[in-house]
Amino acid sequence: MAKLSNDLLNDSFYIFNYEYNIKRKICKGLGPKIANLIMKCWDAKADNRSTIKELCQILKILNKWNNKIIY
Numbered sequence: 001m002a003k004l005s006n007d008l009l010n011d012s013f014y015i016f017n018y019e020y021n022i023k024r025k026i027c028k029g030l031g032p033k034i035a036n037l038i039m040k041c042w043d044a045k046a047d048n049r050s051t052i053k054e055l056c057q058i059l060k061i062l063n064k065w066n067n068k069i070i071y
Contacts, residue, residue: 034062 037058043049050058 037050040048040050
């Protein structure tokens with residue numbers, strides 16, 4: 001999950017369509033949601049980290065915000 005978090009920050013994991021720039025989305029409010037997700041994935045205590053199921057649910061919620069996710 002840390003790799004996924006890293007890729008989200010570096011634009012190398014293409015969740016969003018090419019026509020949408022993730023940096024623009026971050027400026028419009030996506031940032032804190034992504035930052036919180038990353039911090040949870042990188043928590044020092046494994047029990048506090050998101051499971052894959054939780055991560056998928058969170059990404060689906062973000063999808064509703066963006067409505068342009070690629071599966």
